Amino acid sequence: MTDLVWETTDTAIDYTCPGFDVRRDEVRFPDGTDGEFHYVDEPPAVVVLPFTPDGDVVLIEEWRQAVGRVNRGIPAGGVEPEDAADLESAAARELAEETGYEADEFEHLVTVEPSNGIANSVHHHFVARGCRPTAEQDLDHNESIRVDTVDYETLLEAVLDGARRDGRTVTAVTQYELTER
Known part of the structure; x- marks a missing residue:
């Protein structure tokens, strides 16, 4: 399974509003290339x-x-x-x-x-x-x-x-x- 894991090299909040944030992760893919992933970051x-x-x-x-x-x-x-x-x-x-x-x-x-x-x-x-x-x-x-x-x-x-x-x-x-x- 480790061949599927992305490594997070940095993370930051791009946007904040009541109830959730939009987070940007800098990632390294399993093949060694780098990229970004944005997602909604919210409390449970x-x-x-x-x-x-x-x-x-x-x-x-x-x-x-x-x-x-x-x-x-x-x-x-x-x-x-x-x-x-x-x-x-x-x-x-x-x-x-x-x-x-x-x-x-x-x-x-x-x-x-x-x-x-x-x-x-x-x-x-x-x-x-x-x-x-x-x-x-x-x-x-x-x-x-x-x-x-x-x-x-x-x-x-x-x-x-x-x-x-x-x-x-x-x-x-x-x-x-x-x-x-």
Whole structure:
């Protein structure tokens, strides 16, 4: 496998914005030639598949500028430095901030690198059970989120027929189906 490894000889941030950076690595390829590789550099994220006591799923609707539409999916957000050692706390924080819901329990579902050809993103997916509305949302200045609930079977059908395109939601529901049901 070492014949596939690129050596990073230098690295720098070319662009910074809220939520991520664009990083440029100077690299040496296995054949000895040099080049550059640019990628999105962002902190890890938590993704929550939240179930109410009745088995419904708490969803969010949020504008996504990159695709130019309202996205209907599950809560997710970046891991803060103080959360790095306790991803379950990060998942609880993001669920509360985005939805106003709190969960009785969290279970790790899967960790994935959703776009490792262009980003160093790592998403830690959790299932949250016993979710109840307990407070108001605490949104960031650039978030506009509406909260709703949907029957799990309806969400599953939307994932299977392609109506739900959010990758985090599709990953969580698919993994849940494969491992939990």
